[in-house]
Amino acid sequence: MAEFVLPKGSRPVRGKEHPAPEGVKNPRRFRIYRHDPDQGGNPRIDTYTIDEKDAGPMVLDALIHIKNTIDPTLTFRRSCREGICGSCAMAIDGTNALACIKETKSCRNGVVAVYPLPHRPVVKDLVPDLTALYAQYAAIQPWLKTQTPAPSRERKQPPEERAKLDGLYECILCFSCSTSCPSYWWNEEKFFGPATLLQACRWILDSRDEAAPERLDQLEDPFRLYRCHTILNCTSVCPKGLNPARAIAEIKKMMVERLA
C-alpha cells in the first residue's frame, strides 16, 4: 500500500554528534542512520566527522573506520569488499549502492548520508531484514528444472545460447533494485520486484531449462509481474550495471508472444 510519510515511530530524530578529531586536515562528515528495535524509541541520525586520509577511499572504508575508532556499536553487513557478495547494499547519498564500491568522493553532498535499504524492516542500524525478498527469490525456484533424464555428463549449451544469460547471471542479489522501486514499496507482498524478476528471466531464457511454460504461468499475474511500470530506478541503481527493467520487458514480451 502506498505510504508517503513514515509512521511516527519510524521517523528519525537528531542523534549524537561525534566531532572531528584534533588537527584534522580533510574532514568529511557522515550522517548515519542508527536504530535498535530491541532498545525501542525512534531511529536517530548520528553525525561522525572523520579525516578522509585516515580511511580508505570507499564509503565502506569510512564505516569500518568509524566502527573501529569512534563507535563500535555501529552495525552493518559487509564481507567481500569488492562488489561481489552484495552484503553492504545500503542507501548512500540518496541512492542505493554497495558501500564497498561507492567512492566517498563521488558523493554529491558534502555530508554523506548513509541509511539502510529503503522500505525494509530494520534489524539494526544499516542492516535491513531481507527475509521477504529471499522468500520471493525462492518462490521462483531458481534452479535448473528439466523433464528429460539427466545425461551422463553435463547438459551442453551452445555459446550463442549461453550469451543470452549475459546481463542476467551477474546479479549478486544485493536487492538494491527491488528496494529502490516505488512499485515494490507499495506492493511488496504481491509484486515480485526487479531482482526476483531478473532471476526469473534468467531461468526462462536458459536453453537447458525445460520449465519455461510453468515459470511464465507463475508470473501471469497483475501483481507479480505487471506492477512494474518501467520507473527504471532498478536499472539506474544496479551496482553491477545490469538492466532488470529490460529483463522484465523480456518476460512481458514472452507473455504476449504466447497470447497473440
Added chain:
Amino acid sequence: MSAIRGKYAPVRRALGLGAAQGGTHHWWTAKLTAIALIPLGLWLVASVIHLAALDRAGVLEWLRQPAHGAGLILFLLFGFHHSAAGLQTIMEDYLPTHAQKLAGILVSTLLHLAGAAFGVYAVIVAALRVV
C-alpha cells in the same frame, strides 16, 4: 488485505494464493489502445480545428461521413478502454484495502462503460438526425 499474512512462513507468504493467470491481456490492451490513440488523437485535434470554422449544419454534415463517425466512435471506445485500464492500475497501486480496490474498480468500470455508451449513442444519433 491478503488472506496470506502474519503467521505464515516467508515462502508461503511470497507464494500467496498463487498467480491469478491473468494480467497480460490487461497490459497488452492498454498498450494497444495507447498506440491506437496516437493517430486517432492527432486526427481528432486536426478535426476539431477544422470544425471550429463550421456552423452546426456543417459539423453534422462532417459527422455523417462514415469515416468521421467511425473514427469518433473508435476514439471513444479506445479512449474509455485505455482510461479504465489505467485507472484500475492506479487504484490497485494506491488504494490501501482490498475492499476499497474492488469498490473503486467497480465504480470506475461502470462510469467508463456509461461514458462510452453515452458517447457512442450521441455520435450515432447526431449522425443520423435529419437537420
